[in-house]
Amino acid sequence: MGLSEYIVMRELNHPDINNFARYQQLGGWAAYANALKTQTPADIVEVVKAAGLRGRGGAGFPTGVKWGFLPRHVFPRYLLCNCDESEPGTFNNHQIIDRNPHQMIEGVALSAYAIEANTAYIYMRGEFAGAALTLERAIAEAYQAGFLGKNILGTGYDLDMYVHRGAGAYICGEETALMESLEGKIGQPRLKPPFPAVAGLYGKPTIINNVETLANVPLIVERGVEWYRSYGTEKSPGTKCFSLSGHVNRPGNYELPFGVPLRELIESPEYGGGMRGGRPVKIIIPGGASAPWLTAKHLDTHLDYEGVAAAGSMLGSGAVIVLNDTVKAPHLAYKMDEFFKHESCGKCTPCREGNHWLVKVLHRIAVDGHAHPEDIPTLHGIYNQMAGNCFCLLGESAVMPIKSALQLFPEEFEAVIAASGHSIEEMHGKAGTPLKRTRGRFG
Ligand SMILES: Cc1cc2nc3c(=O)[nH]c(=O)nc-3n(C[C@H](O)[C@H](O)[C@H](O)COP(=O)(O)O)c2cc1C
Structure with a gap:
């Protein structure tokens, strides 16, 4: 059974929720206005922590706990909303912004208040031109209604919110590359530590959260921890x-x-x-x-x-x-690693070179239908040299498709070797050679 009441896809209950007046009629901005007048930032952090909200950007890290990592008394602080949404197969952030933009903006505002930030940036994937306009319009309405700007609702709290469009690079969804890009530099990841909560945007304490994560915050604050925890499981609430x-x-x-x-x-x-x-x-x-x-x-x-x-x-x-069952595992691994190769920022050698060689070997197997007996050990050798050695998680992620394909469907690789006129015994005979060969190829 579907939900009778949605939390982030509320347009399914209220198709006109993208209209500012309607959003307010449905209780929108009340949680924020109330929080500014009656709750301290620490109160909001506690509610989000107790609700068990976990980051939807990939790692599932508890949001309130992350907010708690900010060093005390260090200002300014920044809140960044990650709307890069470039992970293949992911398309919910775009829908939330298109159909329920005010809730996301209220979530950004409430979260900025919670972490005592006066500036929030929404970093959008370059291709999201329409969604960026939708957000800009919605933000302008929030300014006009007095929910953003200086001395908001007479409480003394100031908040400015900006939309920034990237140039369409997957790596810019990675939080430190996102900050580099926002600062006007090439989008490449930074070494961690220091983590963004300690030294992030412009070297200042920064919190980065995903669109869906932040879109949960207004209803958590409005309706409370018990209501939120009535959805989901003990460890993955909502x-x-x-x-x-x-x-x-x-x-x-x-x-x-x-x-x-x-x-x-x-x-x-x-x-x-x-x-x-x-x-x-x-x-x-x-x-x-x-x-x-x-x-x-x-x-x-x-x-x-x-x-x-x-x-x-x-x-x-x-x-x-x-x-x-029409999908061949070597071809799927090839298409996915082609994506990672294209998106590798080139900063570290294992990711830049490893993806290049994975794709080269996989292309021969999956597209040309021709394989050498040593290809399987070579592929194992390449991903093993990448795993644990890449600068950021992009390279580590690129290991997953080829490793999965080889572990789950080895016979599909062996079939190409056999069809290329080689015996499987020949392949096993080559099992001792891949590292030597790989080292030679990597120079
Ligand atoms: C290569 C790469 C791409 C990423 N892309 C995104 C993205 O598009 N959106 C996102 O929210 N997080 C993305 N992340 C995760 C972010 O680095 C970060 O963990 C996340 O924005 C934190 O938000 P959360 O705590 O709400 O999950 C990516 C990570 C990596 C390594």
Whole structure:
């Protein structure tokens, strides 16, 4: 059964919620106005902490705990809303902004108040030109109504909010690359520590949260911890807006309580509506391209951070990609690693070179249909040299598709080797050579 009342996709209950007056009529901005007048910033941090809100940008880190890392008495501080949304398969942030922009803006405002920031930036993926205009219009309405600007509602609190569009680089969703980009530099990640909460934008304490994370905040503050925790599980409270795509009958964004079984999301007529043409499920990627693959045997996995981790993957951004038996594992790994290769910022060697070589070998296997007996050990060698050695999580993520493909479907690689006129024994005979070869190739 779908939710009777949505938290972030409230346009399903109120299709005209994108209208400023209607948003206010539905109680919008009341939580913020009330907080400014009657609650301290620390009160808001405590409520968000007690609600157990977890970051929706990928790691699921508890939001209130992150806010608590800010050093005391160091100002100015910044709040950054991450709307880069470039993880393949993820498309819910865009929908939230398009259809319910005021709630997200109120969430940014409330969160800025909670962390005592007077400036908030919404960093948008470059391609989101329309959504950026929607936000700018909505922010202008908030200024006009006196919810943003100087001495807001006579409380002495000042807050300015800006929309900044990137230039369309996946790496700029990574929080430190995002800050570099916002400062006008090349979008490449920074070394951590220091973490952004200590030294972030312009070297000042900074909190970065995802769009969906922040869109939860107004209702948590308005309705309280118990109400919020009535959704989801003990460790993953609330709801998640899952972006469902692939070979399902009804791809789309579905907001469901955390903990819903994967099978229900895929098969329920209200959500995925089953597999197109009734073909079997072969591969499920439960958290965007960066997540390890699952298979049909994982259909009873519960979609919360703990359930997906127990199945051997990660919930990540909640982008659930479901593929049928027409998809060949080497080709899927090739397409995904081609994405990571394209998006590698080039700062570190394992990611820049590793992705280059993964794609080169995978192209030969998956596109040309020709494989050398040493290709499988070579692929294992390349990703093993990347894993744990990349500067940021982009390179670490790029390991997931090829590692999953080789672990789950080795026979599909072996079949290409056999079709290329080589025997599997020959391949095993080459098993000792990959590191030497790889080192040679890496120079
Ligand atoms: C390569 C890469 C891309 C990322 N892209 C996004 C993104 O588009 N949106 C996002 O919210 N987080 C993204 N993240 C995660 C952010 O670094 C950060 O953890 C997140 O914005 C924190 O917000 P949260 O605490 O609300 O989850 C990305 C991380 C990496 C490594």
